Amino acid sequence: MVTVVSEAPTQAPAESRKRALSILGVLAALAGGVVIWYGVGLLVPRFPLAHEVVASGWNLLVTPSSYVDLLATFRRVLIGFVGATILGIPLGTLMGASPIWRGLFKPWTIGALSIPGPVAIITAILILGIGESSALVALVVSVLPYVSNIIMDSVGGLDHALDDAARVFRISKRDKWRHVIAPQLLPGIFAAVRTAFALSWKLVVVIEALGTSRGVGSQMQRSFRVLDVAEGIAWAVLFTLIMWGVEVLVFKRIESHLLRWRPEVRAI
Amino acid sequence: MQTTEEATAPPFIEVEHLTTGYEPGKPVLSDVSLTVRQGEFVCILGPSGCGKSTLLSTLSGLMPPLEGTIRINQRDLYRDEIKKGEEPRLGYVFQDHRLLPWRTVAQNISLVLKAAGVPDADHEEIIRHYLRMLHIEQFYDSWPLNLSGGQRQRVSIARALAVDPLYVLMDEPFSTLDEVTARTMRQELLEVWSESGKTIIFVTHSIREAVFLADRIFGLTTNPGRLYRTIDVDIPRIRDYEDLEIAQLEAEIIADLLEEWGQAAPARDGAG
């Protein structure tokens, strides 16, 4: 039970007015977006109008083969971000804990960080040939440095004041790790995982467009190639919505739980 | 200045010719000798940087002295063979609370109880007892960051006491609190002290605080870091912070200190 320390006088009317305004703001922004969309659609020759995209999207949803592509992409996202996390966490820890390793790997992480998605897949294909493995390698290599950087900063930012308290009260090494150090690293690990996921699904689309035959990205590419813009946009929107869904349902929930001890839990 | 009385009880904590510091050639404190009797409340008084915290670190068994010995109950803290698990239990209250913000109050205290070898089944009762003593039992399941500064320090004190320590070390625990809260805390600390009978070593830079709280005051000074005076505070308990006697003693200590500083800086005219 969280006990409130001091009671500030509740400002009920101001609060709800604020909320109303903010919801209004979001709606207005979206409405504005739709208006702009129609405007552009009317002006630009091949640009589809909103309802055309919706129709296309519906069409995709009822076509069974779409799900093959969606699943293929999702599989790659999963392998990519898990792979980047599994490799990135140890690397980040190593780099955070020891300046020697940091110096050794720093140029590589910076380099990998700067390589654009398409270049990564191009290089991977030319080295490994066309296939699933090159796509996955490109994905992992691109995402990994982000993970390792976050972990590295996390390890470097440990609070040593709490270490003193642990020493004075003679807390065992195991307990110290479990109660003092790990909880400090946890937000970093979580941030790294969430970032890796967000990055993976955006990157996978580009990688697929260039390097694979099935998957959301390649379908998008194909649609645009045959000038069926509505379908291309539909693919993108569909995929984006699904991924947003995952981010909200999975990651936000975990985040609130992990951070429930913070005085103000502000979901970003 | 009162003279030191003859001690009637055997010394509990003995410090002999202690020299401590972080580097062998550069001691922070030199040749400090003092004794503390069981159940006493003593204050270590001194300006910033004079090595008060270093002294505490050495007393806590975590920083071996460069020279000299520390004995607790006749046993040398550093040189005698102390088996694992038999290390002296002590409580420590830091200037900043040093509670784990991601654990509840109860969990924080439970953690140190476990380290002190107290079986899990007994934890709840002990924790509640000490929280009650500090008037914060209602915060048993609270998150530390949801509490005020004063309340967090109470938790910190409860934690220090809960392990049933041989002695308690406090490093300027009230210096970050506002004056009103600090006054309340000092009062309550004395109540807790008389209720529990613990030996307390309290570091502060506030002369009045030291006079209000302590049975004896050890005055430290810098350049070089050393113990320049031991002061007995004979003012009877219960003391009032605004007591005239306290103010008098405070003035005496200040005059004494200025004289001391006059000696340390030969260019200046020493206070008469």
Next chain:
Amino acid sequence: MLVLWSLLYDYTTFLPSPGEVLEEARSMFGNTDVFAPILGSLWRLLLGLVIGFVAGLMLALQSTRGVFLAQVTNTYVRIALTVPSLLVALLGLVIFGISDWAAVLTVAVIVFPFAAVPMIEGVKSLDPELQKMGHVYRMSRMSVIRHVVLPHMAPFLFSAIRNSHALGWKVLIVAEIFSVQSGIGQQFNRAFSLFDLPRVIVWLVIFLLIIGFIEYGVLAVFERRVFRWRSNRNGRRTVAVGV
């Protein structure tokens, strides 16, 4: 350290040896015009960044005028933050056809939230006390902006520039490959279709060198000059997340 490592690269089985790559580079520099695509890309990037920043600044200023506008701004920022850059690039292609504007605006759109967010933070944390001080001393509005607002915003601006510079390059390459037929991106694409791995590597190195030069050469020097009055606090670089 980097050099040492790359010399160990003697996997001649599926990677070209350093020698091959150097050869390729030499012939490239001899035969084709290397600088035109580079300049083209640089120009597009600059334009895109400027537009993105201006948009970000404008939105940041709007966001301070009440909850309603703040939420409108917030929504646009969020959307721009999470939309995949490929989509934007392809849309740009559809709207503008094969032209520079497609790439430029793609960069602008994707970069703009990374400029807007720090600037919103900067504007939010502007100390009203300093502005009052300016008022008391009857400083002209221009003066206030120059001496109070701008220096306060400077670190935020710099972090925004740092973050978006690297990101902008990556987005530009994506845009150039898909929607424009010139610039560094196109060079990658061409080398790809020719299955010319050494060529890809050469362009990759050139690309990394350019980014490195700008980051550690131009930006760092500029930053040091602007932040002379600060004790060295700005150490960590945060990297923008995006494609």
